[in-house]
Amino acid sequence: MRQLKIGIVCYPTFGGSGVVATELGKALAEKGHEIHFITYSQPVRLGSLRKNVRYHEVNVSDYPLFLYPPYELVLASKMVDVALHEKLDLLHVHYAIPHASAAYMAKQILKANGHHLPFITTLHGTDITLLGRDASFEPVISFAINESDAVTAVSQSLKTDTYKLFGINKEIQVVPNFIEPQRISNEIKQALREEYVSEGNPMLIHISNFRPVKRVMDVMQVFAKVREQRNATLVLIGDGPERSKAEQYAREHQLQNVVFVGNVKNPMELLTAADVMLLPSESESFGLAALEAMACGVPVISSNAGGLPELNRHGVSGLMSDVGDVNEMAKQVLYLIESPDRLNKFKQQAKEQSESFNLQAVLPQYEAIYEHVLSHE
Ligand code: GMT
Numbered sequence: 001m002r003q004l005k006i007g008i009v010c011y012p013t014f015g016g017s018g019v020v021a022t023e024l025g026k027a028l029a030e031k032g033h034e035i036h037f038i039t040y041s042q043p044v045r046l047g048s049l050r051k052n053v054r055y056h057e058v059n060v061s062d063y064p065l066f067l068y069p070p071y072e073l074v075l076a077s078k079m080v081d082v083a084l085h086e087k088l089d090l091l092h093v094h095y096a097i098p099h100a101s102a103a104y105m106a107k108q109i110l111k112a113n114g115h116h117l118p119f120i121t122t123l124h125g126t127d128i129t130l131l132g133r134d135a136s137f138e139p140v141i142s143f144a145i146n147e148s149d150a151v152t153a154v155s156q157s158l159k160t161d162t163y164k165l166f167g168i169n170k171e172i173q174v175v176p177n178f179i180e181p182q183r184i185s186n187e188i189k190q191a192l193r194e195e196y197v198s199e200g201n202p203m204l205i206h207i208s209n210f211r212p213v214k215r216v217m218d219v220m221q222v223f224a225k226v227r228e229q230r231n232a233t234l235v236l237i238g239d240g241p242e243r244s245k246a247e248q249y250a251r252e253h254q255l256q257n258v259v260f261v262g263n264v265k266n267p268m269e270l271l272t273a274a275d276v277m278l279l280p281s282e283s284e285s286f287g288l289a290a291l292e293a294m295a296c297g298v299p300v301i302s303s304n305a306g307g308l309p310e311l312n313r314h315g316v317s318g319l320m321s322d323v324g325d326v327n328e329m330a331k332q333v334l335y336l337i338e339s340p341d342r343l344n345k346f347k348q349q350a351k352e353q354s355e356s357f358n359l360q361a362v363l364p365q366y367e368a369i370y371e372h373v374l375s376h377e
Contacts, residue, residue, distance in 0.1 A: 001367050005034045007082055010094040012043040014263050015209055016288040017124035019045050020177050021094040027363055029053045036082050044265055056082050072098040079106035083117050090370060091119040096127040097137055100144035118149035118373045125285025128162050142166045149373045155307030158285040177286045178362040179295040179354055185272060193273035196259055197233040202337040204232055205274035207267055207289040210240025218280040218326050220249045225330035230337060233257040237267050271296035275343060276333055282323055284308050295354035299346035301332050317353035
């Protein structure tokens with residue numbers, strides 16, 4: 001395919017949508033496309049400067065009249081500026097709010113000046129399942145999705161939810177999230193593991209933004225039940241609103257071996273040291289953290305919410321149960337860790353299952369969408 005100039009707009013934070021957008025941009029740049037990230041700070045997974053990648057910062061000035069800084073307008077202006085001066089072929093925006101509506105505005109401004117800039121919107125989950133269903137966002141989201149030149153969702157479940165919750169007349173293509181196997185080290189970080197867990201004992205791991213939707217308190221309750229029978233360790237990666245409640249729970253229940261490490265740029269290192277991942281989310285459009293765990297050979301004990309059943313194969317890459325069923329989840333953890341042979345089998349199977357989400361299969365799907373959009377100008 002021809003080399004394109006692509007503007008990528010995303011949240012540059014630790015959240016899944018930003019991670020997916022950044023890894024996609026890096027992979028496209030490696031294939032020779034020119035990638036322009038347009039974000040309010042440098043995406044955390046971008047790392048050091050690399051070939052074919054540029055970064056354009058969106059700065060909203062502080063003006064006393066602005067109770068709410070008009071980020072969306074500044075973003076749209078930046079999109080116009082980058083599109084004109086870098087001669088972008090298209091924009092790919094990740095997360096509907098406010099990126100899709102800002103892209104629509106940028107497209108209209110450019111059109112008035114005789115330029116055509118198509119935009120692709122990728123829906124990630126909370127933009128639809130939490131924020132989007134809020135009446136204060138709904139009309140804008142529906143409009144921006146319908147006006148996108150192409151729309152993708154990261155799972156079939158998210159596609160179904162989007163049609164259910166919005167008045168969408170646009171085709172939504174499912175393009176799942178992905179993993180790049182070369183990025184995953186098979187080598188267990190023994191020194192890291194020894195820092196957290198003593199010889200022969202299991203290490204459980206949880207990664208999230210600690211928002212209520214992640215049900216971190218379920219993680220704590222599952223771990224408390226597991227601790228009644230096994231000298232396990234729980235490592236929690238990430239930060240967010242429910243962290244102090246979880247820390248409080250650990251103190252009140254005198255739970256030993258719980259480590260809150262906070263946000264880390266490369267969770268893979270700790271993942272390779274872990275035995276079982278816990279992801280009891282209330283809703284999860286895909287579950288990128290679970291895929292990253294599986295790729296590191298860590299089976300996943302998860303809820304069966306949203307797109308998780310499309311990723312975590314029950315009895316193969318891990319086990320699933322209903323949201324909130326902490327007794328069942330604790331039983332499932334114990335079932336995996338009680339037999340080293342069984343645990344090793346699940347570890348192997350988790351890794352194999354992650355291979356169905358190889359970047360090499362997903363990248364051409366996005367490229368085909370770009371080509372399709374450009375050929376219908
Ligand atoms: O809440 C999060 O997990 C962050 C959020 C985001 O937008 O950054 O994640 C959503 O997008 C990820 C990448 O596509 C998905 O893997 C997550 O499942 C999804 N989160 C939810 O649906 C809760």
